[in-house]
Amino acid sequence: MSLAEKILQGDIRAAARLMRDVDDGFSSALPELKTLYPHTGNAYILGITGPPGAGKSTLTDQITASFRQSGRRVGIVAVDPTSPFTGGAILGDRIRMNRHADDEGVFIRSLATRGALGGISRSTGEVVNIMDAMGMDVVIIETVGVGQDEIDIVRMAHTTAVVMVPGLGDDIQAIKAGILEIADVFVVNKADRDGADRTARDLSMMIEMGNRKEGEWLPKVMKTEACRGTGIEELMAEFEAHRGFLSASGIMQRFTEEKNRAVFSEMLKERLFNSVNGRILENGELKRIVAGMGTRSVDPYSAVEEVLDRYLLDAGSESA
Amino acid sequence: MAERKLRILVGKPGLDGHDRGAKVVARAFRDAGLEVIYTGLHQTPEQIVSAAIQEDVDCIGLSILSGAHNTLLPRVCDLLKEKKADDIAVFCGGVIPEDDIPGLKKAGLKEVFTPGTSTEDIVAWVKTNIGC
Numbered sequence: 432m433s434l435a436e437k438i439l440q441g442d443i444r445a446a447a448r449l450m451r452d453v454d455d456g457f458s459s460a461l462p463e464l465k466t467l468y469p470h471t472g473n474a475y476i477l478g479i480t481g482p483p484g485a486g487k488s489t490l491t492d493q494i495t496a497s498f499r500q501s502g503r504r505v506g507i508v509a510v511d512p513t514s515p516f517t518g519g520a521i522l523g524d525r526i527r528m529n530r531h532a533d534d535e536g537v538f539i540r541s542l543a544t545r546g547a548l549g550g551i552s553r554s555t556g557e558v559v560n561i562m563d564a565m566g567m568d569v570v571i572i573e574t575v576g577v578g579q580d581e582i583d584i585v586r587m588a589h590t591t592a593v594v595m596v597p598g599l600g601d602d603i604q605a606i607k608a609g610i611l612e613i614a615d616v617f618v619v620n621k622a623d624r625d626g627a628d629r630t631a632r633d634l635s636m637m638i639e640m641g642n643r644k645e646g647e648w649l650p651k652v653m654k655t656e657a658c659r660g661t662g663i664e665e666l667m668a669e670f671e672a673h674r675g676f677l678s679a680s681g682i683m684q685r686f687t688e689e690k691n692r693a694v695f696s697e698m699l700k701e702r703l704f705n706s707v708n709g710r711i712l713e714n715g716e717l718k719r720i721v722a723g724m725g726t727r728s729v730d731p732y733s734a735v736e737e738v739l740d741r742y743l744l745d746a747g748s749e750s751a
Numbered sequence: 752m753a754e755r756k757l758r759i760l761v762g763k764p765g766l767d768g769h770d771r772g773a774k775v776v777a778r779a780f781r782d783a784g785l786e787v788i789y790t791g792l793h794q795t796p797e798q799i800v801s802a803a804i805q806e807d808v809d810c811i812g813l814s815i816l817s818g819a820h821n822t823l824l825p826r827v828c829d830l831l832k833e834k835k836a837d838d839i840a841v842f843c844g845g846v847i848p849e850d851d852i853p854g855l856k857k858a859g860l861k862e863v864f865t866p867g868t869s870t871e872d873i874v875a876w877v878k879t880n881i882g883c
């Protein structure tokens with residue numbers, strides 16, 4: 432039986448292994464992903480992002496507990512950074528989620544960024560799909576704590592929560608505009624700390640200042656104390672509200688379309704590049720081009736055109 | 752060609768608050784290029800085993816200084832067998848009397864590292880004995 436067939440029958444080890452194959456870039460994962468694809472698209476995907484130590488994992492733990500109480504099965508993808516120096520990583524998000532470790536309705540996978548920027552690993556989308564195919568009702572993605580550019584999460588998650596903490600917020604202007612745009616919900620966690628109200632107020636003000644169009648979602652600012660579970664119920668209600676908004680307004684459909692298009696383009700780009708690049712790497716052409724650029728006897732513009740002409744036949748003539 | 756990245760779970764079973772050794776060892780593994788899933792303190796053998804399966808690790812390194820090694824560590828090995836996951840190797844470190852080591856190995860632990868072992872030796876052992 433293939434991994435995919437086993438996964439569809441509820442085999443946990445098979446799922447864990449396919450995630451590994453995807454993460455390690457094994458081409459054997461491809462047919463499995465093909466088999467699983469028709470079984471995906473059912474999970475509600477929730478992104479949790481924000482600066483290091485803001486409480487993303489602790490919140491994820493609480494949110495998971497709440498989903499479990501209402502009987503929902505939860506998949507968690509927790510991303511932590513790979514050390515650029517050694518290629519190794521310490522993935523520590525599980526520390527805060529241990530109570531769910533032996534709950535059969537929860538599946539937690541830690542991933543390292545492996546050089547990817549943007550807050551998640553290259554494999555994240557596929558790992559989410561595998562969890563979706565496993566029948567998880569909700570998949571929560573916890574990004575790396577980088578604080579500003581976690582744009583990749585927005586395309587993947589139906590609802591994105593940006594977690595902030597008091598203090599950070601004294602100089603809230605310093606927060607990149609980008610983060611304001613990606614949030615569907617703002618969470619001011621560590622509400623037990625001084626300045627939480629102020630941070631929440633500052634955030635609300637910035638949201639109001641941004642000009643939103645008619646009918647657009649207006650993110651709310653929620654205060655939580657994740658380590659004690661305070662404010663979680665209200666936060667869950669807000670997630671539910673956003674989800675309801677998405678389907679009622681038809682935005683869900685647009686979101687899915689855009690996401691599918693992006694997934695396809697990304698994959699096409701990667702496969703095209705790999706196949707062409709692989710060939711010119713193998714036959715020594717790449718080496719000659721690079722050497723030629725060094726002596727200025729070859730220019731990269733013509734070289735790309737020639738390579739495309741040769742390997743993509745008619746595609747070359749359409750490239751600008 | 753794609754290559755496997757070695758993944759290891761480092762955890763502390765039982766009611767044992769000594770986490771310095773576990774952290775030192777986790778860092779050494781990271782510096783050696785491994786992906787380390789660090790699950791922290793106070794893990795039950797059940798939690799350790801299901802985390803190891805979900806994370807698809809190649810091995811489990813347990814740190815224990817509480818004296819409860821003779822009950823907790825064999826339990827981890829037994830649970831792995833029960834779940835047909837005993838291809839995942841288990842080894843440990845911490846304060847463990849010489850006399851207990853043969854019994855632990857018989858129970859399924861591949862190696863036992865006592866205080867004072869250099870992290871270089873530990874990393875070298877993992878690299879030669881754990882495949883993926």
Ligand code: B12
Nearest residue numbers: 767768769770771772812814816817818844845865866868
């Ligand atoms: C520091 C220390 C503490 C600190 C711990 C701080 C912390 N966050 O870790 C504090 C003060 C909190 C503490 C408290 C206690 N301690 Co204390 N503590 C020690 C001490 C002095 C050193 C431990 C240490 O950190 N060593 C440094 C690290 C780097 O070494 P290591 O852990 O041994 O790790 C090495 C190897 O063992 C191995 N290794 C370890 N783990 C792993 C994992 C893997 C995967 C691998 C491959 C290798 C490996 O590699 C490491 C590098 O060589 C030891 C005595 C000793 N000499 O070991 C007592 C000791 C462990 N403590 C002991 C006791 C009794 C206690 C208390 C119960 C005391 C009390 N009555 O309150 C409490 C219990 C706390 C609790 N909640 O569990 C006893 C345990 C007795 C036993 N096992 O039979 C010891 C042995 C002291 C003694 N001789 O009696 N302790």
Ligand SMILES: Nc1nc2c(ncn2[C@@H]2O[C@H](COP(=O)(O)OP(=O)(O)OP(=O)(O)O)[C@@H](O)[C@H]2O)c(=O)[nH]1
Nearest residue numbers: 483484485486487488489576620621622656657658
């Ligand atoms: N005071 C206070 N501390 C909290 C709260 N929530 C979480 N913490 C603590 O903040 C620390 C970091 O929490 P995590 O959940 O690991 O934060 P994170 O954002 O996941 O961190 P990274 O994944 O490392 O970026 C931990 O020590 C938590 O116990 C809170 O509401 N109040």
Ligand SMILES: [Mg+2]
Nearest residue numbers: 487488523524
């Ligand atoms: Mg975290």
